[in-house]
Amino acid sequence: MASMTMIEAIREAHDVAMAADDRVVVFGEDVGFFGGVFRCTAGLQQKYGKSRCFDAPINESGIVGTAIGMAAYGLKPVIEIQFADYVYPAYDQIVSEAARLRHRSNADFTCPLVIRMPTGGGIFGGQTHSQSPEALFTHVSGLKVVVPSNPYDAKGLLLAAIEDPDPVIFLEPKRLYNGPFDGYHDRPVTSWKNHPKGEVPEGAEIVPLGKASITREGADVTVLAYGTMVYVAEAAAEASGIDAEVIDLRTLLPLDLETIQASVEKTGRCVIVHEATRTSGFGAELMSLVQESCFYHLEAPIIRVTGWDTPYPHAQEWEYFPGPARVGEALKKVMEG
């Protein structure tokens, strides 16, 4: 075990995968010599050479399109989109091509591809460095969607995603890269040092896709969260004194409904938290699933706490970001309901 930031854990997952398998190739904007604007691929070009880790032209559609071609050939591309906010030019390649290649060719061609991108807000990045587009991918048949919330999971899930035979969208909450974040923006920043989830095992240990993790046990209400919101949920539970059970979904698709169901059946209450805009967000899907599978156990209406349905603002970041105060309100309300 070694103490690592999320950036270092992601870098190490690449390193382990590239050492084990020549077919793993890594590219994206500024990913080669410099090692990425967040440094997640630093040192890989120097270690594995320019044909296995290289800079791409600024063309997201081209990055994904060429990666699909490489995957179809038999390589295992792990590509970086510099910010999730810049993935839209590649959306056609992801939705119409990567997601459907297996199905439409009856597995004549497949697409084992990992598309990594920093996601989420909390860094004063304004509307082009803060978005959470996960629902645009969970809505597409053929894609898997992963959102790690700590260094341990980031490494294990990334290794699992690289092993996976199908395209995986890997969303990295950038506010967590250097330390956990509970939404109290005016308190000193914390680091991954001394955090239990900052301890990352060496080697190729994976964290399986499709398995949620209960990060805080509780009896009264289930909070479904992922990414940065896991820490916000924990902080809100702590501050409100409500005995909340916090589930870190880790993988949105395939979803670990079993864990969710068992928890909601136990607590009878559910709050769903995400940073993304509310309407047609992933929370809507979670709400439907909980309603479908746990209706007779529910003692109160399910509540969503989300980003507002506006573009992500710059100056009003902390009014937009669903912080512990808003989540705490929801916890209280669901307990009264």
Added chain:
Amino acid sequence: MSDDFPPLSLNVPEPGCRPGSTPDFSDFEIPRAGAVKRPPTDVDPDAIRDMAFSIVRVLNKDGEAVGDWAGALSPEELREGLRHMLTLRAFDARMLNAQRQGKTSFYMQHLGEEAVSCAFSRALRPGDMNFPTYRQAGLLIAGGYPMLTMMNQIYSNADDPLHGRQLPIMYSSKEHGFFSISGNLGTQFVQSVGWAMASAISGDTKIATGWIGDGSTAESDFHSAMVFASTYDAPVVLNIVNNQWAISTFQGIARGGVGTFAARGHGFGIASIRVDGNDYLAVHAVAKWACERARQGHGPTLIEHVTYRAGGHSTSDDPSAYRSKREAAAWPLGDPIERLKKHLITIGEWSEDRHKQAEAEILDGVIATQKQAEAVGTLGGGKAPSPRDMFEGVYETMPPHLIRQRQEAGY
């Protein structure tokens, strides 16, 4: 099947110089100032193909303006141009420092590239529309946009015309012909062509300009812009600012095997010109030529401004990790402010003393404006836009779900 062929290998272009090695621009061909002839504005693009491989330059080593692109600006206009560049540089320095002091979240400077937007601005007329990137604030400075408003935007304070919604420097001013900057690369290059087509559809006399960085020419939207501009002969001037770098990625990654970015225009039959982007007179002369060509109905021009990003990409960037610290000083086209200053002194229209005095005056003015902006507020201090503002303007009329959310938020 016998293997008659050797194994293939991937070509990944590399810059000439990385940290620790010596910058070497000896392969970079720089024609003499005045060497490239000025064609008529209705020239057939095919007849000037060589201009995409040369560089229009006006100022020579001795600071003289030479050749048939020279002579378009009076000494008074040149002094004003120098002032614009000095203002942009002082503004950048102050805002960069304000970001370091935590007064805003982010900043991007123009160091070394001031001539491009400042000189281009002169060739435009009121009503024309620029579709700039984040590195053309000279269009605003030289275009008379209030610096106080720029600072208010950067500080996201209560007087920010964009109500704190946008990242610092993503200005917008229809009145000053400055289209709202989005931050997504390349998207607006093609929109400039649409704006120009609209002018043609409407029988108007306005033109548009599109702006894009060397790295961003790789985006599909660049090629979309070129095909629409070419097909409809749109009255648009398409500008590539080749400052050699796209964050840590050198221009060869976007350019590939073709010799120059300007040469991209040839496949579309677009008149394509390279210009010395650090030569105020050359940028202005080429801009004027291209704007006239567009306004006369002869169609689009692609201009590659050859320059150098002497500073970091943004306040989030430290270039010493990927390029030699000595590269900026080795850049063979020099500094745009130094070159224009030298020219004005050479023709007896300026002096070291006047320059020093102008620099000091400009700095005082920028500092005074900064104080005014800071008296309103900075990011996280003073008077801020209301959280209500983030719900406003998503739609013309706020739909019921957003009204509910705004109330839920308590505003």
